[in-house]
Amino acid sequence: MSRPDGLSSGRPLGLAESAALLDPWIGPGAAYRGAVLAVSGGPDSTALMGCAALAGRGVPVIVATVDHGLRPASTAEADGVAGLAARLGLRHRVLAWTGPKPAARLQEVARAARYRLLADLAREAGADLVLTAHTLDDQAETVLMRLCAGSGPAGLAGMAPARALGGLTLGRPFLSVPKARLVATCEARGWPFVRDPSNTDPRFGRARLRRLLPLLAEEGLSADRLVRLAGRLRRDEAALSEAAEAALRDLRRPEPDGEGRLVLDGLGLAALPEAVALRVVVLAVGAVQGAAARGEASHYPARLDRLERTALGEILPALREGKACRRTVAGLLLAAGGGRLTLGPEPPRRPRTPRPE
Known part of the structure; x- marks a missing residue:
């Protein structure tokens, strides 16, 4: 029955x-x-x-x-x-x-x-x-x-x-x-x-x-x-996650300015299948946020749809075309240029200058 x-x-x-x-x-x-x-x-x-x-x-x-x-x-x-x-x-x-x-x-x-x-x-x-x-x-x-x-x-x-x-x-x-x-x-x-x-x-x-x-x-x-x-999706997601973790290890480059930033080989990132490249960016964002949390900085979680629009719609095309692109996501600055993608804390915003009356 x-x-x-x-x-x-x-x-x-x-x-x-x-x-x-x-x-x-x-x-x-x-x-x-x-x-x-x-x-x-x-x-x-x-x-x-x-x-x-x-x-x-x-x-x-x-x-x-x-x-x-x-x-x-x-x-x-x-x-x-x-x-x-x-x-x-x-x-x-x-x-x-x-x-x-x-x-x-x-x-x-x-x-x-x-x-x-x-x-x-x-x-x-x-x-x-x-x-x-x-x-x-x-x-x-x-x-x-x-x-x-x-x-x-x-x-x-x-x-x-x-x-x-x-x-x-x-x-x-x-x-x-x-x-x-x-x-x-x-x-x-x-x-x-x-x-x-x-x-x-x-x-x-x-x-x-x-x-x-x-x-x-x-x-x-x-x-x-x-x-x-x-x-089925858990099985496929596990395989994609494993591929993204391996790609992140291969694409990571020394950080020229010390801690707090993460640098990736942008050309290698852009050559990956988009499903893997997106996960690499998600992992990289998480790694930078984790380092910031240990330093008592505060960040809010990145929304997948925002990362998807930013990474797939702007960052990866800029890397493929050799153009510069800077975007902020979840309190972080993602900067593409010179064949690299650099992730780090968003710089403080300048205070607005009041208009003269």
Whole structure:
């Protein structure tokens, strides 16, 4: 039996299947010292906690519930997670997000606060891994959201199974599992869970897109196909990134004026395929911004669309034609000329001279 969005209907995870998903992270012989399980009380994270409790003892784990304080029921939900964790024999901590809450971009800011609190707890506990219960459905929604935002291949590659998180690792062991199977697992095991009303709140873009998925699936754009797209783009993006990193090493030239700038062989850069050349510029911008950050200078992240317009539309054509071109991006000056591309901090702007009255 199939669901309207193309996902398989709810079939509980068996012990062997859940162990295969979790063993690389927390099973006997896993490479991590300890793990924090992010558990909100919803069916996905409740299944993560329950399956971890059933798994063979390997890496020590601690369950963490972040109470954002955004809904009256959040404290009771955190208490419910604590009760189930105790029943399963797992340690539990409630992490409170305190302080004023923003009126705009609430979900984005709350997500950043959640990861910060989880990482802080991991360091305190001597753990080096944070596990979340993102599912195949979450991956499909992420890809669709980024498609609507006009993201490039890196964005459409979706969420990675693992990524860095402030010197730790953030892992997503259930990223290939449909949500329906985790709901069925909780129901079959008698693990109580709650449903977050924000998941269906039309004020939030993800919730609005979630309602569209069944309609898109009827036209062939199912969650499974969105996830396959993400996997293909992740594979291609990895190859392009590796090529760009190698090209940056080959094209880098000594900096004549010391630190704070990066010089590239402009003719070699312009001869690269544009997809690789753009990534070389992105990496170079990131390297200069990283050096500036260590020197306590402040820069804001460069937007891909702005870098794309500047690099592909102006800098690379100027290098090919032997013309000079100077453009500022994200607080940096990109200067093409003399067969080179130089990146460095944007010079301070001259104060305007007031007009005589």
